[in-house]
Amino acid sequence: LLDRIRSTKVAQGEAGGITQGISAFSVRARAFSASEDNEDGSESDNSDRGMVTFIDTPGHAAFSEMRKRGANVTDIVVLVVAADDGVMEQTKECIAAAQASRCPIVVAINKIDKEGAEPERVKTDLMKYGVLVEEFGGDAQCVEVSAKKGLGIEDLLDKVLLQAEVMNLKATPELPAQGSVIEARVDKGLGVVVTGLVQKGTLKIGDLLLCGPAWGRVRRLLNDQGKEIKSAGPSMPVQIVGLNNVPNAGDVFMLTTNEADTREVAEARQRLQKQAMGSASSAAILAQAAGFAGGSMDNREVLKLPVLIKGDVAGTVEALRNSIEALELSDENTICKPDIVFSGVGDVTSSDVSIAQVSKAKIVAFNVAAGYNAMEEARAVNVEIGYYNVVYELLEELEKKVKLTLAPPPPGVLVGRAEVKKIFKIGKAGKVAGCEVVEGLIKMDSNVRVMRGKRNPVYTGTIASLKVVKDEVKEVPAGSECGVSLKDFTDLEEGDVIEC
Secondary structure (H helix, E strand, O other): OHHHHHOOOHHHHOHHHOOOOOEEEEEEHHHHOOHHHOOOOOOOOOOOOOEEEEEEOOOOHHHHHHHHHHHHOOOOEEEEEEOOOOOOHHHHHHHHHHHHHOOOEEEEEEOOOOOOOOHHHHHHHHHOOOOOEHHHOOOEEEEEOEOOOOEOHHHHHHHHHHHHHHHOOOOOOOOEOEEEEEEEEEEOOOEEEEEEEEEEOEEEOOOEEEEOOEEEEOOEEEOOOOOEEOEEOOOEEEEEEOOOOOOOOOOEEEEEOOHHHHHHHHHHHHHHHHHHHHHHHHHHHHHHHHHHHOOOOOOOEEEEEEEEEEEOEHHHHHHHHHHHHOOOEEOOOEEEEEEEEEEEEOOEOHHHHHHHHHHOOEEEEEOOOEOHHHHHHHHHHOOOEEEEOOHHHHHHHHHHHHHHHHOOOOOOOOOEEEEEEEEEEEHHHEEEEEEEEEEEEEEOOOEEEEEEOOOEEEEEEEEEEEEEOOEEOOEEEOOOEEEEEEOOEOOOOOOOEEEO
């Protein structure tokens, strides 16, 4: 949808075709015109209707904090819902974020040109979550659009501008500059680059800024197209170069006048951040001790999977931390969870490799590279560096590692897996498991392991009998059904997985 608005191809450049970082850009209202795509060849009104700034937040479940920040810095929330998919979990999160920030919602029902599109069902479903469109007597404006064909784009603009007029949005450019950090990254040539949204006043080159734990004078200002500018006014997205440190996404930046005081405040905030991290660790230890004293101590063994995270921007690193920390699995005897030993913004460095070596961690590099020296050192000390640009692929791979740490495979090469669909009692043979081979092969002469529940191994041994219908066979390929009985084990249950 935003590609159509900007007349660019940004989504094609996004890894996996999904937005994975937060961005901000401004367009003139006439940029919404889809005249070149009108089927009848007619031209639309291209008159200048002012500037609109959009903040594009990712929809993947891992980026919920980014969506909340996006809602907090906007005046109006455009809620995009696919007409064929309807209300999804992320849609509910976006609604909650908009309601919490008290922003009015304009609903854009996209993909109305697709087969199976049901815009009326979407409108009805939204009612369950407190979004009542005007058509049903509510106050949420609604537009049916097709980003692919350019349908309804100008209508969407009209709704946004109408909502802005009703809200009587105004700002004073003469005030000292203040705004919010959308993203922050480290650029090899420029240093720390902050993508910010000016909310009050005008930001100029040479201004002294305090921004969370960072401070500095503005050396360069770039607009959303990467062109140098001298100043940025209210509601203008801008890239700021000149800060001494990477601030956190969501931090407020403000104009200051005294350099010594600004430096002192920024350094104090850095110390407070470090103390807060230490306090969090202490709180976890105290909570564990309190559980022990109260007799509720969890005595299960804790296995940790050390991970070091490097990402392109601060918001993405934060989202990855939260998502990776949630990849905890357990069984009756063991808890396995990732242990993030360090996280930061920028390319992988020799220092990162040293930390990973000491902590025996895997380095996760998301949308960043590793320097030549860092790669050579990683090879020399056998530190694994994984490069990713799609968040769900990263999380899937780490989840597999957590599962394997919780229940490591038996010695040898994994040949195949079969899922137990039904248990049969057959005379002297006892219990026989009716299985479907879901991966690889099940071989009569291989060692097997039975997994139950959350990767809990309940049996390791060999196959006593392998049959297809009534015939004994040596192996069964994926997609086939078979009967399996195990040597000295009859406690199979439906849903168990037999690994060969």
